[in-house]
Amino acid sequence: MTTIEDVAKKAGVSKSSVSRVLNHNYKHMSDEMKDKILKAIEELNYRPNSVAQSLKKKETKVIGLIVADMSPFWADVIKGIQEECVKKGYSLMVSDSSMSAKQEEENIKMLIGRQVDGLIINTIQPQSELFAYLQSIKFPVVFINSSPSNIQEDMVIVDNTTGTMEAMNHLLSLGHDRIAIMLYPIENILVRGERLEAYKEALETNRVPVDKQLINIIKQEKGHGVKTTLRLLESPDPPTAFLSTNINLTLEVIKAVREKGLEVPKDVSVIGFDDFEWTGLLDPPLTTVATPVLEMGAKSSELLFKKIKRKKHTKPVKFEVIPELMIRKSTCKAKIEDTSMPQIIGK
Amino acid sequence: MTTIEDVAKKAGVSKSSVSRVLNHNYKHMSDEMKDKILKAIEELNYRPNSVAQSLKKKETKVIGLIVADMSPFWADVIKGIQEECVKKGYSLMVSDSSMSAKQEEENIKMLIGRQVDGLIINTIQPQSELFAYLQSIKFPVVFINSSPSNIQEDMVIVDNTTGTMEAMNHLLSLGHDRIAIMLYPIENILVRGERLEAYKEALETNRVPVDKQLINIIKQEKGHGVKTTLRLLESPDPPTAFLSTNINLTLEVIKAVREKGLEVPKDVSVIGFDDFEWTGLLDPPLTTVATPVLEMGAKSSELLFKKIKRKKHTKPVKFEVIPELMIRKSTCKAKIEDTSMPQIIGK
């Protein structure tokens, strides 16, 4: 391991001078000396030991990301965070709580012990003392895709209301008035609540009665989506459209529709949530409410860096990323069964 | 920030003693003292500063992962690595080279500067001086899903030969003898080569002539898969089955088959590569060669930890993860057009 001392010796100068060029404090340094040092660094292929730098400077230039459950969704978020990180000279530590609150707390403590400069947290916990503690010591944190209820903190979340509204308006404008909404129970309660509320609101705004039969909270286990869809389709007054809030659920809905001998979108329209590279390649290409995942990542790190910079306490900002309705081929006009078209009032 | 000094004071002992309990060097310590210290730690909610520990111990308990391009595929690999990491008290730094060799080298240097104890690299480069350098300084590295040609190093890769063979044998045993193989050009050349060779070998073993028309290297751009498939289907002697080596490509193949008015699997059988939570939910549920992604991650960190432990140079191990053929519904018996069934000889 070559150290700053080696470089100093080789260049015949003091460590301080080497340190100065390392930190771009050239201002008052003779060009001759600068060149000498640069050359020595070059020749020795020297890279400063960040650990020593961190210890001295009391900053690591590392941020931590804690996700509740590592899944394909996070790959793009990480990419977004990463891109901001390289711009600012930061590195990223990633950890996964595997859906365990205990593990999440352990991850937070560990990362703090590692002296990360800030944390991006996707929490599974509705609240936690630890969050309050972090806030009390002014530790830079931004929450992503989740928001604890016991504190006010920076966060970047998806504007589910707008996303859901757009999807609903699209469906309503197509003449659908029996729209089923499909939800998994475990997603952060907030998220689910928002989507459900927006669903109801869209209906009410358009004077379509809310039918409780059409609101489905489905156990997050393979097969339950199919089962529920089938049941709905077999009911006396079946839905003509589905708003499905999770990609796996969406695939199950489509599967069930087919099993029933019906076609998407001819007989039943389907809108899903979340967009991947391949959703447009499905059959039919899926109309979805697409979360701009990269942007979420980029924005959260941006917020975090800002917070790290001005250590002062500033009032929490809530950044809402707006989902985009990707209209493809899984939705179409409702078959006219009755003549009264609901009146559409856009948001 | 509470330090070891604070704990020492509170407990009325020396820093050394505190350090001893921190490092579980109780052996010859009076229980009384131990308890006193433990209590002080507890009360102060003290966590040692890993940066200082690292500087002193000359190890960080951090490993780095460098991926060529962050994508959903990596989410599960990361999960696998992570799980091993928590077991061993390690943390993970993740970086993305965005398909740039320059960025990759920068990432390596940066992580080394950060004193990570080892590196898991998914390289885009067929070779690099840096790799040789790392080897020369005995820096612990394992390559994942890629293997540079200029050095011999630990690596964990997918046994594409076995995977491809199994897929081919499945198809051949179903009576298919016009099997098209679809490949993207840019995947690591090794990977592509292996799959292609295995394809040919399976054919030859079963005395089925290799038809160059059926070997398709497709530009990695949306739409090219559809185009190529259509062309094949319209040829005078079209394939009855497709072996598609990438999930997006596979979706395009299926799409094209449908556009042509044909059905999967009735008219055309399709086997894809890579398996996600949702591949079984597609229509039809996809038969795929599934890479055990979690295992890849777990295994690579396992190898890395071993290497970190015994610093000695040991001869490189190449761990091949065996893909599993997930037989679902996108393949079925070929329509009998000629009576001569190819003879199947399993691997």
Place this chain on the structure above:
DNA sequence: CTGAAAGCGCTAACAG
């Protein structure tokens, strides 16, 4: 069994 002291590699006053 416990404490004092040296030092990991670097930065940042402070002198000169």
Place this chain on the structure above:
DNA sequence: CTGTTAGCGCTTTCAG
């Protein structure tokens, strides 16, 4: 403009 010096928070001989 450049060098000397004193730590950052921790571990680890080495004495006692």
